[in-house]
Amino acid sequence: MPPEPPRRPLRASLHEVRDNGPTPFKAVAPAELFAGVLREGTLTGPVTVEGTIYPVDETARLEATAKGTWRFECTRCLKPVDGAWREEVETEAPLDSDALDATEDVRQAIALAEPMKTLCRPDCKGLCPVCRANRNDTDCGHAEAAPPAEETRRPRLTKRHRKG
Ligand SMILES: [Zn+2]
Ligand SMILES: [Zn+2]
Numbered sequence: 001m002p003p004e005p006p007r008r009p010l011r012a013s014l015h016e017v018r019d020n021g022p023t024p025f026k027a028v029a030p031a032e033l034f035a036g037v038l039r040e041g042t043l044t045g046p047v048t049v050e051g052t053i054y055p056v057d058e059t060a061r062l063e064a065t066a067k068g069t070w071r072f073e074c075t076r077c078l079k080p081v082d083g084a085w086r087e088e089v090e091t092e093a094p095l096d097s098d099a100l101d102a103t104e105d106v107r108q109a110i111a112l113a114e115p116m117k118t119l120c121r122p123d124c125k126g127l128c129p130v131c132r133a134n135r136n137d138t139d140c141g142h143a144e145a146a147p148p149a150e151e152t153r154r155p156r157l158t159k160r161h162r163k164g
Helices: 015-020 103-113
Strands: 011-013 023-029 047-056 059-073 080-094 099-101
Touching: 011 023, 015 023, 015 047, 047 103, 059 103, 080 099, 080 103
Parallel strands: none
Antiparallel strands: 011 099, 023 047, 047 059, 059 080
């Protein structure tokens, strides 16, 4: 049987930091650990966290880089766009505690790194507002602008009939 992955892969023991000082830290966490962290996209691979744990006075401080891959839909044409991300992460714990766990800080770093919008290419033409065709692939021939939506939303005026 393959060994079970650790339940808390981003947890590091602090014994060595207390005994020897700055200690390298490297861990890989499955994307499932951060399920739901992105509002629009999904993580498509494991998250790697690499750095050093420093003893600073009574505190153990991890200074690390977290990185991984993700997928978003193009804001304009909805095509999937794969990308890589990379964020600095800092986590602290009391130096006399058993361990330091970077999970929450990595989760926050990923959430903050989420882009406001994603484009499959800078000049993506988007979807046709009339027939939803991808205008990067086809020229459906429809006009640039959608028909004014206000026309249908505006309340109808009741016609008055005059009795003559
Ligand atoms: Zn696009
Ligand atoms: Zn069209």
